Amino acid sequence: MxxxxxxxxxxxxxxxxxxxxxxxxxxxxxxxxxFKKRKIPYYSxxxxxGLFLIAVYAPVFISNKPFVWNGGDxxxxxxxxxxFNRNTYENAIDIFFNSLLLPGTLLIVPVAVxxxxxxxxxxxxxxxxxxxxxxxxxxxWAVALVALLAFPLQxxxxxxxxxxxxxxxxxxxxxAVYAPVxxxxxxxxxxKAMEGxxxxxxxxxxxAGSDVxxxxxxxxRVSLTVGIFAVLLYITVGTVVGAVAGFFGGRLDTLLMRxxxxxxxxxxxxxxxxxxxxxxxxxxxxxxxxIAAVAWTGPARLxxxxxxxxxxxxxxAAARASGFGKASIIFEEILPNALGPVLVSATFGVAxxxxxxxxxxxxxxxxxxxxxxxxxLATGRQTSSWTLILAPGFAIFLTVSLLNLLGEGVxxxxxxxxxx
Amino acid sequence: MLQYAVKRILWMIPxxxxxxxxxxxxxxxxxxxxxxxxxxxxxxxxxxxxSESVIFFKRQFNLDKPILVNTRTxxxxxxxxxxxxxxxxxxxxxTPAQIIAAKDALEDYGNYLVRHLVALQxxxxxxxxxxxxxxxxxxxxxxxMTSETAGDAAAARDVNRERDAYNRVFRDWSCAAAAPPxxxxxxTAKWQAxxxxxxxTYEYTAAETAWAFFFDTRFATYWRNLxxxxxGVSANSREPILDLVLGKLKYSVSLSLTAVMLAYLVAVPxxxxxxxxSGSRADTVLTAGxxxxxxxxxxxxxxxxxxxxxxxxxxxxxxxxxxxxxxxxPTTLGxxxxxxxxxxxxxxxxxxxxxxxxxxxxxxxxxxVIRADYIRTARAxxxxxxxxxxxxAVRNGxxxxxxxxxxxxxxxxxxxxxxxxxxxxxxxxxxxxESIGQRDYNAVMAVLLASAVLTLVGILFSDLxxxxxxxxxxxx
Numbered sequence: 001m002x003x004x005x006x007x008x009x010x011x012x013x014x015x016x017x018x019x020x021x022x023x024x025x026x027x028x029x030x031x032x033x034x035f036k037k038r039k040i041p042y043y044s045x046x047x048x049x050g051l052f053l054i055a056v057y058a059p060v061f062i063s064n065k066p067f068v069w070n071g072g073d074x075x076x077x078x079x080x081x082x083x084f085n086r087n088t089y090e091n092a093i094d095i096f097f098n099s100l101l102l103p104g105t106l107l108i109v110p111v112a113v114x115x116x117x118x119x120x121x122x123x124x125x126x127x128x129x130x131x132x133x134x135x136x137x138x139x140x141w142a143v144a145l146v147a148l149l150a151f152p153l154q155x156x157x158x159x160x161x162x163x164x165x166x167x168x169x170x171x172x173x174x175x176a177v178y179a180p181v182x183x184x185x186x187x188x189x190x191x192k193a194m195e196g197x198x199x200x201x202x203x204x205x206x207x208a209g210s211d212v213x214x215x216x217x218x219x220x221r222v223s224l225t226v227g228i229f230a231v232l233l234y235i236t237v238g239t240v241v242g243a244v245a246g247f248f249g250g251r252l253d254t255l256l257m258r259x260x261x262x263x264x265x266x267x268x269x270x271x272x273x274x275x276x277x278x279x280x281x282x283x284x285x286x287x288x289x290x291i292a293a294v295a296w297t298g299p300a301r302l303x304x305x306x307x308x309x310x311x312x313x314x315x316x317a318a319a320r321a322s323g324f325g326k327a328s329i330i331f332e333e334i335l336p337n338a339l340g341p342v343l344v345s346a347t348f349g350v351a352x353x354x355x356x357x358x359x360x361x362x363x364x365x366x367x368x369x370x371x372x373x374x375x376x377l378a379t380g381r382q383t384s385s386w387t388l389i390l391a392p393g394f395a396i397f398l399t400v401s402l403l404n405l406l407g408e409g410v411x412x413x414x415x416x417x418x419x420x
Numbered sequence: 421m422l423q424y425a426v427k428r429i430l431w432m433i434p435x436x437x438x439x440x441x442x443x444x445x446x447x448x449x450x451x452x453x454x455x456x457x458x459x460x461x462x463x464x465x466x467x468x469x470x471s472e473s474v475i476f477f478k479r480q481f482n483l484d485k486p487i488l489v490n491t492r493t494x495x496x497x498x499x500x501x502x503x504x505x506x507x508x509x510x511x512x513x514x515t516p517a518q519i520i521a522a523k524d525a526l527e528d529y530g531n532y533l534v535r536h537l538v539a540l541q542x543x544x545x546x547x548x549x550x551x552x553x554x555x556x557x558x559x560x561x562x563x564x565m566t567s568e569t570a571g572d573a574a575a576a577r578d579v580n581r582e583r584d585a586y587n588r589v590f591r592d593w594s595c596a597a598a599a600p601p602x603x604x605x606x607x608t609a610k611w612q613a614x615x616x617x618x619x620x621t622y623e624y625t626a627a628e629t630a631w632a633f634f635f636d637t638r639f640a641t642y643w644r645n646l647x648x649x650x651x652g653v654s655a656n657s658r659e660p661i662l663d664l665v666l667g668k669l670k671y672s673v674s675l676s677l678t679a680v681m682l683a684y685l686v687a688v689p690x691x692x693x694x695x696x697x698s699g700s701r702a703d704t705v706l707t708a709g710x711x712x713x714x715x716x717x718x719x720x721x722x723x724x725x726x727x728x729x730x731x732x733x734x735x736x737x738x739x740x741x742x743x744x745x746x747x748x749x750p751t752t753l754g755x756x757x758x759x760x761x762x763x764x765x766x767x768x769x770x771x772x773x774x775x776x777x778x779x780x781x782x783x784x785x786x787x788x789v790i791r792a793d794y795i796r797t798a799r800a801x802x803x804x805x806x807x808x809x810x811x812x813a814v815r816n817g818x819x820x821x822x823x824x825x826x827x828x829x830x831x832x833x834x835x836x837x838x839x840x841x842x843x844x845x846x847x848x849x850x851x852x853x854e855s856i857g858q859r860d861y862n863a864v865m866a867v868l869l870a871s872a873v874l875t876l877v878g879i880l881f882s883d884l885x886x887x888x889x890x891x892x893x894x895x896x
Contacts, residue, residue, distance in 0.1 A: 401715035
């Protein structure tokens with residue numbers, strides 16, 4: 001190669017450089033791109049999302065309230081009017097998911113509109129507009145949820161299939177459009193207890209004659225709620241404790257880490273079971289609290305280790321030199337950089353919280369008022385019914401393994417060494 | 421090394437104390453009254469017979485004492501008067517919840533009430549309050565009997581005889597509501613005379629106040645007994661808890677240890693094979709299979725195995741539960757075989773949990789090492805591949821696995837709850853679940869503390885073994 005030929009291409013290459021308007025990928029975009037490269041975690045994420053959709057839209061497929069009802073007194077829409085009725089959906093978990101189902105779904109529309117309209121705008125303006133739209137939608141949903149929880153509707157509702165039978169026996173024509181599975185997970189029918197799978201009851205019935213398929217699907221709501229909320233709770237507590245211990249160090253650190261050591265030494269399942277058992281009328285919220293109370297030590301240790309590493313770095317020194325307050329150095333400067341490992345452990349944490357909850361209800365120490373997979377499996381074991389063993393077992397296995405695969409994907413995506 | 425070990429063992433004492441504090445407070449603070457739960461079996465509440473047995477139950481299990489700190493020496497006469505008028509609805513109309521709370525408080529405060537009751541009895545303006553103070557005084561001054569079923573029965577009987585003699589003096593010093601007015605005057609006079617004699621017992625000096633503050637509590641009493649290795653008696657069977665737990669421990673530990681050993685025996689070769697063949701089809705299949713095992717909940721695996729192999733759908737090869745056969749088996753070998761036959765399924769279930777996690781770690785450990793320079797050097801020297809793998813790679817790759825031992829033992833002990841319940845093995849886990857069901861606080865505490873000790877020992881063991889194996893780690 002001569003000097004001339006090697007010097008020649010240079011000026012031609014220049015225009016190929018990306019135009020200044022193009023955006024550098026953000027950290028999240030890098031991680032997301034990395035995450036998408038691995039197919040199994042990527043599909044697992046969609047699988048988890050699918051479970052979430054099943055949880056939210058469960059009443060659309062399973063409800064003993066007809067969508068449309070005409071018993072001679074004009075058209076009624078019992079499904080819609082009972083969606084937030086505490087006589088139909090007794091538990092706060094159901095009210096929560098139903099609020100995602102109705103106001104939540106409706107709020108997607110304005111967000112999608114804003115999303116589409118801002119697509120062409122420059123990055124900063126686009127992100128600001130989208131954030132406003134999301135915040136607005138979230139706020140509207142939160143207001144709706146708080147209102148629904150604070151002012152419960154409690155009008156008594158008839159058992160429509162029975163009313164229908166009575167009316168038809170009396171010769172009154174009835175129009176009723178039911179969901180594909182016209183049962184409630186709470187409805188019992190002792191005359192039909194422990195039936196095998198049939199076209200009427202897809203997975204048969206349990207000891208009280210409830211439809212197992214309905215209980216399984218609504219069990220998704222319980223499992224996901226326990227998993228996600230318990231983890232949110234303990235991640236928050238653990239992160240704050242770890243951040244404080246790691247940032248300030250010294251005696252405070254020693255004290256906090258001694259406490260962590262003490263909690264770690266108590267076998268968690270034993271403690272969880274014992275505490276749960278001594279709570280009268282325990283609800284699913286107690287169970288989340290108990291799980292959180294023993295599990296916060298994990299993120300606390302992770303965050304502390306990250307803080308010990310990060311607090312010596314130059315950007316923290318720069319923040320100190322600029323006169324930032326301690327709180328803003330901890331929460332605005334260091335914490336965002338320390339959250340990677342926490343995110344990974346949170347994903348695995350959801351899986352193990354779900355396992356703990358199902359173990360508790362399997363041992364009969366869960367919340368008996370909500371449908372839980374562990375509880376169905378316990379019935380299956382007592383009655384030696386294969387359907388009642390395999391269905392919930394498979395559901396737990398599927399949820400847990402999807403979450404574990406997702407967690408592995410997140411871990412690999414966050415690892416800069418594995419970036420290609 | 422030795423110095424480090426001793427230091428760590430000494431550190432275990434305060435840690436254990438803190439653990440006991442946390443567990444004790446959590447269990448005792450959980451809403452739900454153990455006194456009511458234990459006494460509920462005796463009949464309906466509100467009856468005097470039942471009430472006495474509840475008081476006895478509470479005193480026997482120290483449930484009348486405050487949990488951590490005792491401020492009862494600071495009670496005032498006004499507070500006591502308020503409790504009496506609330507408990508008996510003498511003045512005003514308290515709610516049922518307030519009445520119950522006041523009655524419980526009067527029962528629990530015991531001796532600490534005496535001096536205020538004496539004062540109330542002597543000079544309260546309301547005659548009803550004077551009469552009630554007298555009757556409460558009788559209960560408060562009465563010494564309670566200790567249990568004769570546990571510990572040194574003869575000594576307990578002597579103590580009880582003495583207390584009974586003391587109590588006998590004022591056995592009938594009270595007046596019913598319908599009693600003539602002179603009765604109140606007479607008994608008051610008797611009590612005042614008694615008080616003049618005994619007042620030093622019921623008036624507290626600063627030292628006594630401080631002592632009561634820390635030491636006349638449930639937690640302190642529990643620890644006083646714990647120092648003598650006395651875990652109390654079971655509220656259910658009245659047998660000493662320590663014997664019960666030690667009896668159960670052998671089942672749980674033999675189950676867990678067998679499972680751990682099996683898991684290591686299988687997991688390490690699997691992990692090494694997987695790592696050496698990293699990326700091959702065999703590795704993919706193994707990794708996927710182990711992932712499935714890892715995500716299966718214990719109670720599901722256990723139930724399925726039980727259903728498949730011992731419930732008769734399709735076969736009945738294994739027993740449905742228990743640790744060994746009821747019938748005695750003459751030879752040692754025979755009884756060992758019998759135990760193995762009984763434990764096959766539970767051990768398999770327990771192993772499967774540990775196996776998946778362990779071999780994943782073994783695989784990563786070896787893969788990390790195989791890329792190291794000294795492995796390349798070993799190959800370059802012309803060593804045979806098996807020698808390179810076993811002598812150079814595996815030895816170093818197994819260090820992280822060894823530390824897992826400390827972590828896995830407590831997990832297995834915890835997991836034994838599920839396995840013992842599913843396979844009906846009379847170990848610690850099943851005992852815990854039973855005790856929880858019967859609200860047997862002493863038993864639950866003992867099981868939790870025993871498992872915490874196991875965990876502490878496990879962690880110590882793994883730290884020490886780490887230092888032994890890895891010369892880079894210097895503990896001193």
